[in-house]
Amino acid sequence: KQEVTQIPAALSVPEGENLVLNCSFTDSAIYNLQWFRQDPGKGLTSLLLIQSSQREQTSGRLNASLDKSSGRSTLYIAASQPGDSATYLCAVGGISNFGNEKLTFGTGTRLTIIP
């Protein structure tokens, strides 16, 4: 059974700093990994998608890496801004017991950028 863990659960950093969010998963048989952002009371916004054959993806100030063999992914945010404050969720794409595809989510990291 896939388990996804995100550390830390909460993080506060001053504006302008670079930061790293961590995600680990127990089953390396994945087909992709996604990082999402969730603002309070809102839905999820996809930030980056890494296919299992890839090692990293970049979008603007965001860079996500994937190491399948060690079951780890990181989300790097450069030059953080107050608007980056949100909960960041890692989701691993895999196969369920019934053979269908599904995303397994981590518990999230609540990020606060201090102006």
Place this chain on the structure above:
Amino acid sequence: DTAVSQTPKYLVTQMGNDKSIKCEQNLGHDTMYWYKQDSKKFLKIMFSYNNKELIINETVPNRFSPKSPDKAHLNLHINSLELGDSAVYFCASSHRTSGRRDTQYFGPGTRLTVL
């Protein structure tokens, strides 16, 4: 121009009632999903549909019944509501291209409160 929309946004009802939540996507995707986010913000898949074909998820009580009238719609009907059904329900969609699974796009969520 909302890609994935859900109605209603808020739903407050009494225990034992039957209720439905509707989801529509205008992205031309062939796969749709329902997720449940509990009070601890943990997000878990409930169902997935591909081309109107239901993929059963083993953790969902049979009081929950999804219905997909066409590829753009996936509704969730809940019978005999219980207190533990209180949560935020998210609909999502994606396109399954050959050999890979693409980004899932999420709706804004429906906050269900059972009294």
